[in-house]
Amino acid sequence: MLNYKLREDFMRGVTIYFLVFCAISLGVSSEPYHGTVADFVGINSNVGAYDDQIVGRLAKIAKWMREYHNWNHFEKNDNVYAWDDTTPSGYGTWPFHTKFVQECIKHDINLLICLQGSTEWASATGATDAPPYGSHDGTKEAHYIDKAEFLAQLVARYGDNKVDAGLLETTDKQTGLGYVKYYEDSNEPDYWWHTPLWPGDLYGIHLNAIHDGRNLTTSDSYPLLGIKNADPNAIHVLGGLANYDENYLNGILQAADDRLPFDIINFHHYCTQGWGTQRGICPEHKTYGLKPAVDKWQTWRDKHASGKALWLTEFGWDTYKSSSNASSYVYAGEESQANYLLRSLFLLMGYGIDKGFIFFDKDPDSESTTQYASCGVLTDKKHGLQAKPAYYYLATLQNLLGEYSFVSVDKYGEGDPEVYAYLLQSPNKTTQYCYVLWCRNPGAKYDDGTTIINYQHARPSIQNAMLIEPINQQEYGQGIDVVLENAGTESSVVFIPALSEKPVFLFVEFDQPLSIDYNRIIINDFQMNLFPNPFNAEIRIDYELKTAADTQFEIYNMSGRLIDCIHTGRRQPGQHQQRIDFSEHNLSTGVYIIRMLAGWESRHFKVCYVK
The missing domain is CATH 3.20.20 (TIM Barrel)
Structure with a gap:
């Protein structure tokens, strides 16, 4: 798009099929994307x-x-x-x-x-x-x-x-x-x-x-x-x-x-009613959202180019509104832009698109109502290339979920308000997962502040839960207290204080891997599992040794500096647990490396500490 242009998209309505956990039917869509967030x-x-x-x-x-x-x-x-x-x-x-x-x-x-x-x-x-x-x-x-x-x-x-x-x-x-x-x-x-x-x-x-x-x-x-x-x-x-x-x-x-x-x-594809309007449309909308466009492209691909990957290389929303309330037909405002971009990425993964490219890096002109002039995640040079909320939301996504793999659509527009939930699995293919959740007003063209108070996310056998929400000016989000009832049972449920139009990341640990084709990774003589990750104080490391070994744990920052070394002595074959409290080290929020040594073998993990 780079050169501004007048554009008016004429879209037809489509039927949206509802989804069940791990058994997805999205109209004419193919299987969901199954790579990592970072690669999407x-x-x-x-x-x-x-x-x-x-x-x-x-x-x-x-x-x-x-x-x-x-x-x-x-x-x-x-x-x-x-x-x-x-x-x-x-x-x-x-x-x-x-x-x-x-x-x-x-x-x-x-x-x-x-x-x-x-x-x-x-x-x-x-x-x-x-x-x-x-x-x-x-x-x-x-x-x-x-x-x-x-x-x-x-x-x-x-x-x-x-x-x-x-x-x-x-x-x-x-x-x-x-x-x-x-x-x-x-x-x-x-x-x-x-x-x-x-x-x-x-x-x-x-x-x-x-x-x-x-x-x-x-x-x-x-x-x-x-x-x-x-x-x-x-x-x-x-x-x-x-x-x-x-x-x-x-x-x-x-x-x-x-x-x-x-x-x-x-x-x-841009979610809009086209020329003559002054507001962009939310990505879930059943007429002007992403799904009608994706359906048409997938139908054509399956008929004429079966097996070809399908990329969406432009989508986005403007953020500038003038003092006279003039704006472009893809205007959303900064907060809605941030929410729409995050939601679009997960919608597209669920639809089976193979990559999604956000438009644009920086505003061509942060104070213009011309379409696409203020759609950057950074302002223009005149305004100092300042990061908008969307930048921080996307940084949080990469920092916390970049290495996670997309698994399935858990909920797609269910209920009133509509709830959307997407399941991802940790890079270690263990019992750790993340649900990305949000809600919206059914049929609404724009975000209107819809919120569900004390939302209940019920799934069997949840052992632990931690909630992170993306916020402005933070690249790792902030933790939100949640209540987990009936942990580890068939009736376990997480109570989220408020589920809104902003996607949140619910990190959970089950008592065993879900029934999908992923298995735990075993490295020679031991396997290990960390939870929660991200975490805001203490992280728990569960590990299993196949043979007896001397063990220790090392913490490094991303520059390779050793922060602490914890000697835990000789451990016998079987399952063990180690807890590390990061608050004792006066560390800042960020990514760190935990390295475990067991005899001559070692394994390291990236962990995200949210202070």
Whole structure:
């Protein structure tokens, strides 16, 4: 989206099927996502994040980044590429692109490079937002040869495959850097808000050219053409489509003929009634929310591209309202933005989407009512790149649940108020789980303060429970006291003081793993289990030795400094328990490492201490 545009989404209602625990039926949706939270959440950004020195901050909220890669920026003149940080780019000395990529790698961010727009010299009109077929009509693959060349050079540089230097047109001849695996060929090629349009059949011909150089011939002037010819293992992501249009998709299929010239299906969706309104819609809404759009895309995928992953690479809400109460049609306000983004991520996991990318990293203009101008999780530079509540909510999500795996939808809009509950399992695949819960007013378009007082979460055999809620200005949330009655029995129930539209994280421990296909991990001669995690004072470590061993426990901060070493002596085979009170060490809220040694064996865990 990067360029503002007028957009109006016309959606149809869909039937929502109710859910039962671990047996989910979501309309036409496939199985829920089953990876980790960290591997699901992405953020939209660009090379400016390096210039603004916010890459490290973004890494706290997302481990995937979709980079808008402006073609005219990096090849303003034919065959002069600006990736090496010394070749003049379209805008002077900026962008330091390779340094930007390296900064992302440093912070464990996976990059999806999204090629944005055209160049002036390869454009159909001379404008950078026009189709990239130059003076031609776009009806042949050869009309897109310059874009096929650019993408090949890009992939040859950042992909895994080392390409012969004679095929490289870059100044520094770097190749096979192994930095980037995923490449998106366009951003919203199905635009309708300016001309000339780029119909689906022409876009499909373009896909043939840039995917693997189909019907193109290499030459001295064009030595390398197409993504797959530069790196056969590179993943080609379809340009994010702004709207579901079956005629447009059928045009792509017709042009593709006997194949699908992409690896991942990609779409955008904003929850709104469209132009002329001044408020965005909550993500659960049965007409304007996420589900109707997801259903249509999954239906098309299952019919025409079975087995392909499905990514949603743009969704979000604005936060600015003027003094005269003017706002955009995706406006939600800061608190609702934070709630909607968190809820959307879990809704999408439950629907079976494979990745979700939030739009945007920072506001283009924090005091503009133009759509998408204030949808960042940070303010613009004029306002100091300040973090909004959404930033802290997302940081809390990553810090507490980043390594947890999504298991199932436990409740989907049940009751009045509607309750939503999603189950995740700890990275150790033990008896520790987390329920993400919230409620809302059935049928409401916007959050209205709906709250359930003393909500009862009843599940058999809960042994322990701890509740964390995300709050502004905190990256680990805050603990909320809960009451657990009938612990460890068939009638165990957790009483939550107030369940609201803000998602909360209920960490629980059962007396045995739930009936899903995950088992405890056994490392050589012992296994261990920590609870609660996160915790706000004392953590309990249950462990079982297969043979007798001398044992001790070590606490480290994330810089590797040893904080304490607890010698527990020789322990016999069987089950044991150790309690560690972090409040004795005057530690700040954060992530720490607990290392257990048993004889010659050791095991370490990340734990989250919430002071």
